[in-house]
Amino acid sequence: MQLVFELSRPGRRGVKWPSCDVPREEPQRLIPRRHLASGPPPLPELVEPDVVRHYVNLSTQNMSVDTHTYPLGSCTMKYNPKRNDAWASLPGFAQVHPYQPEHSIQGLLQLLYELQEYLAEIGGLDAVSLQPAAGAQGELTALLVAAAWFRDHQRELGPRSKVLIPDSAHGTNPASAAMAGFRAVTIRSNSRGLVDLEDLQQKLDDQVAVFMITNPNTLGLFETQIKQIADMVHQRGGLLYLDGANMNAILGITRPGDFGADMMHFNPHKTFSGPHGAGGPGAGPIAVRKHLAPYLPVPVVVRTPEGRYRLDYQRPQSIGQVRSFFGNVGVLVRAYAYIRTHGPEGLRRVSEDAVLNANYLLSLVKHFLPVPYGPRCMHEFVATAQKLKQERGISAMDLAKRLLDFGFHAPTVYFPITVRESMMIEPTETESKESLDALAQVLFRITEEAPELLHEAPHSIWISRPDEVRAARRPVLKWTPEEAAR
Numbered sequence: 001m002q003l004v005f006e007l008s009r010p011g012r013r014g015v016k017w018p019s020c021d022v023p024r025e026e027p028q029r030l031i032p033r034r035h036l037a038s039g040p041p042p043l044p045e046l047v048e049p050d051v052v053r054h055y056v057n058l059s060t061q062n063m064s065v066d067t068h069t070y071p072l073g074s075c076t077m078k079y080n081p082k083r084n085d086a087w088a089s090l091p092g093f094a095q096v097h098p099y100q101p102e103h104s105i106q107g108l109l110q111l112l113y114e115l116q117e118y119l120a121e122i123g124g125l126d127a128v129s130l131q132p133a134a135g136a137q138g139e140l141t142a143l144l145v146a147a148a149w150f151r152d153h154q155r156e157l158g159p160r161s162k163v164l165i166p167d168s169a170h171g172t173n174p175a176s177a178a179m180a181g182f183r184a185v186t187i188r189s190n191s192r193g194l195v196d197l198e199d200l201q202q203k204l205d206d207q208v209a210v211f212m213i214t215n216p217n218t219l220g221l222f223e224t225q226i227k228q229i230a231d232m233v234h235q236r237g238g239l240l241y242l243d244g245a246n247m248n249a250i251l252g253i254t255r256p257g258d259f260g261a262d263m264m265h266f267n268p269h270k271t272f273s274g275p276h277g278a279g280g281p282g283a284g285p286i287a288v289r290k291h292l293a294p295y296l297p298v299p300v301v302v303r304t305p306e307g308r309y310r311l312d313y314q315r316p317q318s319i320g321q322v323r324s325f326f327g328n329v330g331v332l333v334r335a336y337a338y339i340r341t342h343g344p345e346g347l348r349r350v351s352e353d354a355v356l357n358a359n360y361l362l363s364l365v366k367h368f369l370p371v372p373y374g375p376r377c378m379h380e381f382v383a384t385a386q387k388l389k390q391e392r393g394i395s396a397m398d399l400a401k402r403l404l405d406f407g408f409h410a411p412t413v414y415f416p417i418t419v420r421e422s423m424m425i426e427p428t429e430t431e432s433k434e435s436l437d438a439l440a441q442v443l444f445r446i447t448e449e450a451p452e453l454l455h456e457a458p459h460s461i462w463i464s465r466p467d468e469v470r471a472a473r474r475p476v477l478k479w480t481p482e483e484a485a486r
């Protein structure tokens, strides 16, 4: 497929401008010369049908939850109900101006207030901030809250410089710890894929501020020792942080606050069905225990005794603002709609079905792709292509790429790094038994194919094997004639 710049022909136009009906001025008279461009910008020149066809054709090259099964582990790519989009698009939510007076946005503020309450209840914690704009920013925000709390309690607790993180954690955890000014220290996993308590015991000293844990962890296992871990951390004066991106397995079944977490973030764009990836901005609300609440970012949505809703900026201990205004409202409205649609029983059912689907798929897949930390899982599981790689030279990447030819989005591969040739598969509760059967069948069929066919897959899509390392290290996000000539 050609780039829109390659379709450009000098002089082609898609619009007709009306002739100028005000006196013309020399631009230099209005704008200082040094601010003037030297010529027109190098924009593509096309007629309207070319533009429309180009972008419509491009859009059909995408894989999405609306078009394909999308078992991307740790990302919870569940179906995004369309009515949530419709509600988020209501003018009272979508057209609000951030400087509008509070009395004119009482409905929106009530929704945000109630969402804070629901998330506190789901997390088993006391206070919520809806501000952070993504899971990773939620992690950073919560760690800044922790840092502020330790700063105020230095006399009793001493200086705290470390954040402990299991080796199976999402990469954002150590990154957030470093950004918040802590040193990230890795805790090993044991042979069962759970936190190695001996390693934790050794590294848990009085320099530790926070232990960040993901539960269920990224291997799809529930950390059954979580209560003991929480006690160990608390005895040392540390805080337990729960990475709640993967709440999809435990909604209404257990609550982080009940198993000892002091703070957590949610990923509404995963658990509560907001679109993500290129589909829309996410959010990363955080929930904390009462003693940490004064440090939450401003504004917090509060309810007055008269039953009005306000944005409270008067919180002297707050770490400040981490995002403009009141957060990514669109995805928060969708999360609210999702939670209200399901209700408490329904949310529990979501998690039960997500776990059931993942276990069903695991039971099919393990016969040809071993699952080292089976035999059961929570919302996802990690299979390995290591044997296939050793015996036939077929890698996890080959399998992932070949799946695209059969109309399935690839699972997450090479994460977590604790499993070689890993394929992290998360079907979610919104896939039917038929689509799970089809996915398992295709995966099996692929493992039997000729290695040469797999090394060159995918064969059916425009872009097959981009240089991912170069794309990450030297991203080219803008077309220029110089880049095009490279």
Ligand SMILES: *Cc1c(COP(=O)(O)O)cnc(C)c1O
Residues within 6 Å of the ligand: 074, 075, 134, 135, 136, 137, 170, 172, 214, 243, 245, 246, 267, 282, 283, 284
């Ligand atoms: C997705 C995810 C994150 C980061 O969330 P973003 O919204 O992508 O920033 C953090 N931890 C885990 C376990 C995740 O799956």
